[in-house]
Amino acid sequence: MVRANNQHYDLCIIGAGPGGFAGAMRAVDAGKRVCLIEKGEIGGTGVKWGALASKTMWELAKDYAVAAKKDRGYLAKDLQVDYQAVRSTVMQAVKEKQYQMFSQLQTYSPEAWPGPGSVVYKQGIGSFVTAKSIQITLDDGRKEIVSSDFFLVATGSSPKDFHHIPVDQDRILNSDGVLELKAFPKRLMIIGAGVTGCEYATIFSNFDQTQVYLVDHQQQVLPYEDDDIIKFVSANLSQNGVQIIHSAVLKDIIKKPDHLEVILTFSDGHVQVVEVDTVLISIGREPSLEKLNLEKAGIAPDEHGYLICDDNCCVKNHIYAAGDVTHRPALVNMAVMESRYAVKHMFQMNKYPLEYRNMSTVMFFYPAVAAVGLNEKACQRKKIPYRVASYANSLLSRAIAMRATTGFAKIIISDDEKQKILGMRAAGPQVSNTIMSIALLIDQNKGIKEVLKSMYPHPTMSEGIQECLRLHLDKSVYKPRAFPDLLSVKVWHPDKGYVS
Numbered sequence: 001m002v003r004a005n006n007q008h009y010d011l012c013i014i015g016a017g018p019g020g021f022a023g024a025m026r027a028v029d030a031g032k033r034v035c036l037i038e039k040g041e042i043g044g045t046g047v048k049w050g051a052l053a054s055k056t057m058w059e060l061a062k063d064y065a066v067a068a069k070k071d072r073g074y075l076a077k078d079l080q081v082d083y084q085a086v087r088s089t090v091m092q093a094v095k096e097k098q099y100q101m102f103s104q105l106q107t108y109s110p111e112a113w114p115g116p117g118s119v120v121y122k123q124g125i126g127s128f129v130t131a132k133s134i135q136i137t138l139d140d141g142r143k144e145i146v147s148s149d150f151f152l153v154a155t156g157s158s159p160k161d162f163h164h165i166p167v168d169q170d171r172i173l174n175s176d177g178v179l180e181l182k183a184f185p186k187r188l189m190i191i192g193a194g195v196t197g198c199e200y201a202t203i204f205s206n207f208d209q210t211q212v213y214l215v216d217h218q219q220q221v222l223p224y225e226d227d228d229i230i231k232f233v234s235a236n237l238s239q240n241g242v243q244i245i246h247s248a249v250l251k252d253i254i255k256k257p258d259h260l261e262v263i264l265t266f267s268d269g270h271v272q273v274v275e276v277d278t279v280l281i282s283i284g285r286e287p288s289l290e291k292l293n294l295e296k297a298g299i300a301p302d303e304h305g306y307l308i309c310d311d312n313c314c315v316k317n318h319i320y321a322a323g324d325v326t327h328r329p330a331l332v333n334m335a336v337m338e339s340r341y342a343v344k345h346m347f348q349m350n351k352y353p354l355e356y357r358n359m360s361t362v363m364f365f366y367p368a369v370a371a372v373g374l375n376e377k378a379c380q381r382k383k384i385p386y387r388v389a390s391y392a393n394s395l396l397s398r399a400i401a402m403r404a405t406t407g408f409a410k411i412i413i414s415d416d417e418k419q420k421i422l423g424m425r426a427a428g429p430q431v432s433n434t435i436m437s438i439a440l441l442i443d444q445n446k447g448i449k450e451v452l453k454s455m456y457p458h459p460t461m462s463e464g465i466q467e468c469l470r471l472h473l474d475k476s477v478y479k480p481r482a483f484p485d486l487l488s489v490k491v492w493h494p495d496k497g498y499v500s
Helices: 020-029 051-065 082-109 175-180 195-207 227-239 332-346 376-381 395-400 433-443 464-472
Strands: 003-013 033-038 119-129 133-138 143-153 157-159 187-191 212-217 244-247 247-253 262-264 271-276 279-283 285-287 314-316 319-321 360-363 369-373 386-392 409-412 420-427 485-492 497-499
Touching: 003 020, 003 119, 003 332, 020 033, 020 082, 020 119, 020 420, 033 133, 051 082, 051 175, 051 195, 082 119, 082 175, 143 332, 157 175, 157 227, 157 369, 175 195, 187 195, 187 247, 187 271, 187 395, 195 227, 212 386, 227 244, 227 409, 227 420, 244 433, 262 279, 271 369, 314 360, 360 433, 369 464, 376 386, 376 420, 386 464, 395 464, 420 464, 464 485
Parallel strands: 003 033, 003 143, 033 119, 143 319, 187 212, 187 279, 212 244
Antiparallel strands: 119 133, 133 143, 157 285, 247 262, 262 271, 314 319, 360 369, 369 420, 386 409, 386 485, 409 420, 485 497
């Protein structure tokens, strides 16, 4: 039975992941009444199955790998790890964040919050009835209809699967099923060598309980990145015991009582069968729009299944979209930024345009890799003359003290008198923190001479950024002539390539 109880809101948000939640709270800041609808668990994929859960596993795996090292003056005896105990710790982290979000929603509910603006949280499936109304099928089966001045679609995405190979979340998993494992598999094959595939290869190899095979359908992992990053990531995965299989495509998986037989085909025509215990499918994600009845609102996804938005995250008229349901990268920080911006545009609160060039990302490998702005491949594709300097972590006192000297900082600037910072790639300890300083400088459109006025703390990994910038001006403390394998500066021009 449908109950139409004349619930009208300033904004209705479908999806209570990090993006939808952030958008709801930005609307509350503006004194608006919000209805927030979530069909699954609060926090969505970004909390339970995605970023928070996987990065908690990554932190635990990193700690285990460090504890198992034998080159630090100590030796941990009888070091043991149990998958169910790891899972319990991950779920504790997930619940902690979920209850933080739920507590805030309850704090700003109409019953508890006396000030302007409020959030009504509804657990159920939302679908358009008209362009101005949503039907919510609640968890108890009841249905009700709400109307709103504006709508924000932030329903996220789900793992993409092979149509001919069903995922059972038992022996054949996608990322949503990793926490359903009962124990560490002895042999794990990961299909897909993108960021997520490489991250899970890192996690399971760090725990050192699993032989990991990483299947890449191309000749290199992370093919969109520069060659130095690709080589760095591949070398560290291999050193960690991961067997990378390049130029291979999954043909079939044959289930046997005590193992799986994975059939791989290669670009040269030969076929290889590999015996493993578990397969993790990691071939990307696809937007979750199937239950929204978008046609009732007069909108439709494109041929790839995504919603097309304008520069203000608007799909059509009063309907907006943010995060994974758009063509932009499936990142939590992207969903949060777009959701907040969309809400500000709805209620005419914007002061600045939405900016993507300073978008920073972190790839949680071992060690981690961080990126912001353009890389060399992007500069060359855009025919932008540039200078690139690279500074190895092994020259940094903090990295030496941490006994973690692998990695580098690489900063790209325009090859002109302005010397604007175009992008950075960094690999090694603490890059998730140091990358943000370059993101801020890109956002402020700064040249490197202005940046070097600041004093960097010692000993820190951030000094690598300072010295990398100094390299561009031939003013670094350590010189490429003394350390040609650790320091470098190169110049590239569209008509000449790399020039001296």
